[in-house]
Amino acid sequence: MMTRIFWNDYVVPFRPGETIAAALGRAGIINLGPAGGPARGRVFCGIGACQACVVAIEGGAPVEACLTLARDGLRIGSMPAVVVSDE
Amino acid sequence: MSDAPILVVGGGPAGTSAAATLAEAGLPVLLVEQRDQLGGAIHRQVARGATHAVHAPARHRRNWAELAQRVDAAGSRIELCTGTVFLGVDGDGRHLLDDRESGRVVARSVRAAVIAVGAVEKIHPFEGWDLPGVMTAGGAQVLLKETGVPPTGPILVAGTGPLLLAVSAQLAKAGNPPVAVLERGRPWVRFNSLLRMAWAGPQLGEAASYVATLLSHRVPYRTGADILSVREDDVGLEIRVRRNGTVHRLRARHMLVHDGIEPNRVGIPLSDPGGAVPVVLAGDGREVLGADAAILDGRRAAREILARLGMRLPEPGEARLTAARNVQAALSDLFRSALPEPTPETLICRCEARRLSDFRSLPDDASTREIRLMGRFGMGVCQGRFCGPTIAALRGEAVPSAIPPRWPLRPVSLAALADLKTDDLES
Ligand SMILES: Cc1cc2nc3c(=O)[nH]c(=O)nc-3n(C[C@H](O)[C@H](O)[C@H](O)COP(=O)(O)OP(=O)(O)OC[C@H]3O[C@@H](n4cnc5c(N)ncnc54)[C@H](O)[C@@H]3O)c2cc1C
Ligand code: FES
Numbered sequence: 391m392m393t394r395i396f397w398n399d400y401v402v403p404f405r406p407g408e409t410i411a412a413a414l415g416r417a418g419i420i421n422l423g424p425a426g427g428p429a430r431g432r433v434f435c436g437i438g439a440c441q442a443c444v445v446a447i448e449g450g451a452p453v454e455a456c457l458t459l460a461r462d463g464l465r466i467g468s469m470p471a472v473v474v475s476d477e
Numbered sequence: 478m479s480d481a482p483i484l485v486v487g488g489g490p491a492g493t494s495a496a497a498t499l500a501e502a503g504l505p506v507l508l509v510e511q512r513d514q515l516g517g518a519i520h521r522q523v524a525r526g527a528t529h530a531v532h533a534p535a536r537h538r539r540n541w542a543e544l545a546q547r548v549d550a551a552g553s554r555i556e557l558c559t560g561t562v563f564l565g566v567d568g569d570g571r572h573l574l575d576d577r578e579s580g581r582v583v584a585r586s587v588r589a590a591v592i593a594v595g596a597v598e599k600i601h602p603f604e605g606w607d608l609p610g611v612m613t614a615g616g617a618q619v620l621l622k623e624t625g626v627p628p629t630g631p632i633l634v635a636g637t638g639p640l641l642l643a644v645s646a647q648l649a650k651a652g653n654p655p656v657a658v659l660e661r662g663r664p665w666v667r668f669n670s671l672l673r674m675a676w677a678g679p680q681l682g683e684a685a686s687y688v689a690t691l692l693s694h695r696v697p698y699r700t701g702a703d704i705l706s707v708r709e710d711d712v713g714l715e716i717r718v719r720r721n722g723t724v725h726r727l728r729a730r731h732m733l734v735h736d737g738i739e740p741n742r743v744g745i746p747l748s749d750p751g752g753a754v755p756v757v758l759a760g761d762g763r764e765v766l767g768a769d770a771a772i773l774d775g776r777r778a779a780r781e782i783l784a785r786l787g788m789r790l791p792e793p794g795e796a797r798l799t800a801a802r803n804v805q806a807a808l809s810d811l812f813r814s815a816l817p818e819p820t821p822e823t824l825i826c827r828c829e830a831r832r833l834s835d836f837r838s839l840p841d842d843a844s845t846r847e848i849r850l851m852g853r854f855g856m857g858v859c860q861g862r863f864c865g866p867t868i869a870a871l872r873g874e875a876v877p878s879a880i881p882p883r884w885p886l887r888p889v890s891l892a893a894l895a896d897l898k899t900d901d902l903e904s
Contacts, residue, residue, distance in 0.1 A: 405524065405526055405527055405624075406525065406526040407513075407524040407525030407527065408524045408526070408527070408623070408624065409524070409623065411620065412524065412620060412623055412624045415620060415624070415626075415628060416624065416626055418629060420609045420610050420628075420731070421609035421610075422609065429607050429824065429828075429830050430607075430608075430609050431609075432608075432609035432610070432611070432612070433612060433616065433620070434611070434612050434613060434616060435597065435598065435613050435615075435616045435863075436612070436613065436615065436616025436617065436618075436619045436620050437518060437595070437597070437615075437616065437619065438511055438562075438887070439597045439741060439859065439862050439863075440827075440859050440862065440863055441828065441858040441859045441888070442827065442859075444858070444888075450580065450890075451580070451889075451890030451892065451893065452888075453577070456616070456620075457511055457512060457577075458577070459513055
């Protein structure tokens with residue numbers, strides 16, 4: 391069985407039973423973007439509390455990478471940038 | 478109503494112990510855990526399908542084997558819902574559960590609830606703590622337990638407390654010892670607290686074995702070290718550290734930070750053991766007493782509910798909880814240290830990108846409401862779980878959380894909420 395997910399067009403292999411965060415980490419992907427945003431995504435607390443690892447998922451609601459198991463063929467990507475207002 | 482289950486939220490040692498105790502007393506239990514497996518922070522299980530061994534003290538492995546066996550023995554009396562996030566209690570008193578697999582939110586009526594959602598790590602912010610590559614030490618530790626694989630490239634561990642030693646030793650055993658462990662406190666000079674720790678037998682033995690591992694891998698452990706800032710460039714992170722008045726620059730690919738833990742109480746229902754639907758908190762989510770005490774505290778919570786329902790009670794364990802409290806007090810005294818002032822550019826609230834300068838521009842006497850509405854602190858998706866303790870430290874007093882507790886505890890998809898199912902209607 392092929393086990394891989396797609397991170398913004400990168401192919402990321404994973405071991406069955408592993409979270410998205412674990413798969414991205416093994417592939418050396420620590421910057422979850424978006425590029426240029428003031429606070430980029432990254433796996434931080436590892437326990438679902440900080441929401442910094444939330445990734446967009448094709449065809450579904452965004453999920454925490456640290457809680458969600460990788461599934462074969464899953465397409466994920468960075469969340470839109472946080473907008474900072476300069477008042 | 479009396480055949481409705483007792484809801485237990487959280488499958489760590491506290492929740493698992495509460496669920497087993499309630500089931501052993503003959504009650505139906507609904508055990509809800511957001512991950513795919515029980516275990517919690519300390520007993521985070523190896524990913525299904527992986528085969529590596531997790532380095533953990535034998536005592537912890539025994540404790541977990543015993544709890545898992547009790548859950549098995551309870552059979553169908555415990556209905557186990559993994560991959561399910563507890564969202565809170567809505568205005569009509571319904572307990573909302575987000576079943577991530579089906580994408581459905583379900584409202585369940587329950588007879589009582591034990592909430593055992595554990596702790597969150599505290600992070601004292603410095604410029605650059607929000608960069609990719611910076612992660613909590615406990616978070617890195619649970620990922621290591623899950624995969625058996627440490628992050629690649631040089632790792633720096635910094636902050637304060639005994640967890641720094643544990644994580645660093647586990648990283649070393651897994652093949653990537655940290656380049657250094659930077660402890661803000663000066664535990665060696667606090668002889669009185671060290672003496673008070675002397676009878677905390679198992680924990681001391683554990684700490685000694687971590688120190689031995691670090692020594693054998695020649696990992697430097699430096700005390701009295703303050704992190705000033707972190708910057709990123711093409712090859713990784715540059716970390717500025719102040720020690721004995723001198724500023725040093727270190728390089729790493731990953732930086733693991735940790736400044737202790739505190740109960741995860743944001744948005745959590747208030748304890749209400751006397752209510753129509755009694756609610757009892759348990760484990761490190763109630764009071765940080767550590768892994769061994771979490772098991773006892775889960776049983777204590779179960780006893781509270783059994784007493785309320787007029788049922789026979791198992792043995793109490795209060796004396797050992799008091800002993801755990803003394804150990805925690807001695808530990809926090811041992812590692813006590815002054816916090817360095819972050820630079821004005823330091824992000825305080827990552828979710829809403831708010832800096833220390835934004836906080837300082839609020840009136841000194843700003844109310845909690847003003848801090849939230851004008852400053853936008855604590856308003857982001859993490860609901861202030863990380864900036865809350867920082868703001869409390871800056872103000873010198875705690876920021877009261879929203880009362881009544883806000884739900885949902887976590888962002889939930891609108892589609893799932895719109896499709897809400899209530900068990901009363903279903904059956
Ligand atoms: C990241 C981290 C690492 C730690 N590592 C150690 C260690 O190595 N050694 C040590 O002695 N102590 C460690 N601790 C301290 C830890 O709090 C205790 O050791 C012990 O795990 C506490 O048990 P508990 O059952 O109270 O909470 P936990 O073990 O944290 O269990 C809470 C459970 O609730 C689940 N949960 C949380 N929110 C929800 C929700 N809304 N819906 C559904 N489920 C939910 C979590 O997934 C988790 O499984 C760590 C703490 C953290 C935060
Ligand atoms: S890393 Fe914090 S929620 Fe996933």
